Amino acid sequence: MNGSDWGELERSLVTSWNLDTLAVYADHLQQRGDPRGELIALDLRPSPEDKAWRTQRQALLVAWLGEELAARAGHLVQHGFIHALRDDRFHPPGLLDGPLGAFVRGYTLRGDGQDVARLASRPRPWLTSLTLVNQGDAPVSAAVRDALIGAAPHLQELQLLGRPAFDAFMHPAVNVRVLHPSHEAHGPFVLRTEVDLALDAVDETPDLGQLQALYGELFTDGDSLPALLLRLRAAGLVTLDGPIARLTTAGRVLRNKEPHRPRRARAVEVDSPKWILWAETIPERTPYLVGILSHQTRLIDQCLALAPLNADVQETLVAWRHFLTRLLVSDDAERLGLNDEAPLAGAVETLLELWDLLGRDLLTEDTDPSQLRNLDEALGPSSAPRALLFHLVWGM
Structure with missing residues (x-):
C-alpha cells in the first residue's frame, strides 16, 4: 500500500468508523510490523476469559506503549485507540502528552484556556469529537483556538457547555453545539431513557466494537455512546476493560437485575442546623x-x-x-x-x-x-x- 492509499484508508476510518474498515487497517498495520495491528485484531475478537488472549494483548500493549504506560492505561485502549477520554480519576494524568494522545477519538475537558492549550499543543489527527465544559472566566484566546483547529484537522463535533469558550470557531467541517449553561454538569444533559438504554445494551452486548456498531447511532443528541460509557463508569454503573464493558452491581441494581441492599450508618443524629x-x-x-x-x-x-x-x-x-x-x-x-x-x-x-x-x-x-x-x-x-x-x- 503506497502513501496515498494509506492516507485514504486512514481518512475513511476517521470520518466514518466501521469495523470492516478497521479490520483492513489492522491487516496493513501488521504488514508494516506495527503491534497496534495485532492488538486491533485481538480486540475485534475479544476473549476476556481466555488467559492466552489476555497475555498476548498485554504483550502487544507493552510492545507499543512500554511497560509503565501499558500497566497504567492499557485497559483504556480499545481497538488500538482511546475512543473517549476525560480528565477524571479513572484516567491517569498525562495521557494526552504521551503516545496515546495521538489516538484519542473523543475528549471531554473541564477546564479553561490553559487546558485547551495543552490539548492543542500536539497533533490530534484522530480527534473527531470534543466536549468542552469551560470553567474559565474568559473565552479561549484566538491563538489557542487556531492552534486547536490546526491540531485537530478531522474534528467533526464540538460541544460547548458552561461559559462561552470561543468568540468564534472557524473549522471547515465542525458542527458546533452550544448546550445548557450549567458549569457544574459533567457532560451534556442525558435522558434517563438513554441511561437505561446504554446499561441494557452493555448487558446484552459487552463487546464494545459490536456495541458501537449496533447502538452508536442512537446516541447523537448529547454524549456519544463511548463518552456516555465513561460517565456511567464514573457513576459506578459499568466497568470498562479494553474492548469489554460490563454492568457493576450498582448498574444491575438500577436496571432491577439485582435487589438493592442498602447499608446503614449507625451514627449520632444531627438535629441542629447550627x-x-x-x-x-x-x-x-x-x-x-x-x-x-x-x-x-x-x-x-x-x-x-x-x-x-x-x-x-x-x-x-x-x-x-x-x-x-x-x-x-x-x-x-x-x-x-x-x-x-x-x-x-x-x-x-x-x-x-x-x-x-x-x-x-x-x-x-x-x-x-x-x-x-x-x-x-x-x-x-x-x-x-x-x-x-x-x-x-x-x-x-
Missing part, C-alpha cells in the same frame, strides 16, 4: 466551607438508602458518616484529619456523576447536591486529593 462543617488544606490552611452538618449527614443517609452504589462506595460513605460523628463529639476547636482522602474523593465524584445522570430520579425532591460539590471542591482532583483537616463551627 453546626457548620469546615475543611482546611494541609499545610496551607486554606479554608473551605463544606456546609451545614445536618444536611451533609441527611444526604449521606439518603444516598446509602436509595442510590445504586457499589460496596466500596457504600463503605466509604459509612466511614465518612462515622467520621462526622467523631467531629460532633470532639472538642469544639479540635481539627480531625482523614488518613486517606482518596476513597472519599472517589465516592463524592461517583455521587456527583450519579446526580448528573439521574437527577431527581435518584433521591428525594429536597436533596441539595451543593453539599457534595462543596466537599468535592475542598478535596480537589480525585486523582490527587488534598490532605484536609475538618472541624465544626457553631453558627455561621
Whole structure:
C-alpha cells in the first residue's frame, strides 16, 4: 500500500468508523510490523476469559506503549485507540502528552484556556469529537483556538457547555453545539431513557466494537455512546476493560437485575442546623466551607438508602458518616484529619456523576447536591486529593 492509499484508508476510518474498515487497517498495520495491528485484531475478537488472549494483548500493549504506560492505561485502549477520554480519576494524568494522545477519538475537558492549550499543543489527527465544559472566566484566546483547529484537522463535533469558550470557531467541517449553561454538569444533559438504554445494551452486548456498531447511532443528541460509557463508569454503573464493558452491581441494581441492599450508618443524629462543617488544606490552611452538618449527614443517609452504589462506595460513605460523628463529639476547636482522602474523593465524584445522570430520579425532591460539590471542591482532583483537616463551627 503506497502513501496515498494509506492516507485514504486512514481518512475513511476517521470520518466514518466501521469495523470492516478497521479490520483492513489492522491487516496493513501488521504488514508494516506495527503491534497496534495485532492488538486491533485481538480486540475485534475479544476473549476476556481466555488467559492466552489476555497475555498476548498485554504483550502487544507493552510492545507499543512500554511497560509503565501499558500497566497504567492499557485497559483504556480499545481497538488500538482511546475512543473517549476525560480528565477524571479513572484516567491517569498525562495521557494526552504521551503516545496515546495521538489516538484519542473523543475528549471531554473541564477546564479553561490553559487546558485547551495543552490539548492543542500536539497533533490530534484522530480527534473527531470534543466536549468542552469551560470553567474559565474568559473565552479561549484566538491563538489557542487556531492552534486547536490546526491540531485537530478531522474534528467533526464540538460541544460547548458552561461559559462561552470561543468568540468564534472557524473549522471547515465542525458542527458546533452550544448546550445548557450549567458549569457544574459533567457532560451534556442525558435522558434517563438513554441511561437505561446504554446499561441494557452493555448487558446484552459487552463487546464494545459490536456495541458501537449496533447502538452508536442512537446516541447523537448529547454524549456519544463511548463518552456516555465513561460517565456511567464514573457513576459506578459499568466497568470498562479494553474492548469489554460490563454492568457493576450498582448498574444491575438500577436496571432491577439485582435487589438493592442498602447499608446503614449507625451514627449520632444531627438535629441542629447550627453546626457548620469546615475543611482546611494541609499545610496551607486554606479554608473551605463544606456546609451545614445536618444536611451533609441527611444526604449521606439518603444516598446509602436509595442510590445504586457499589460496596466500596457504600463503605466509604459509612466511614465518612462515622467520621462526622467523631467531629460532633470532639472538642469544639479540635481539627480531625482523614488518613486517606482518596476513597472519599472517589465516592463524592461517583455521587456527583450519579446526580448528573439521574437527577431527581435518584433521591428525594429536597436533596441539595451543593453539599457534595462543596466537599468535592475542598478535596480537589480525585486523582490527587488534598490532605484536609475538618472541624465544626457553631453558627455561621
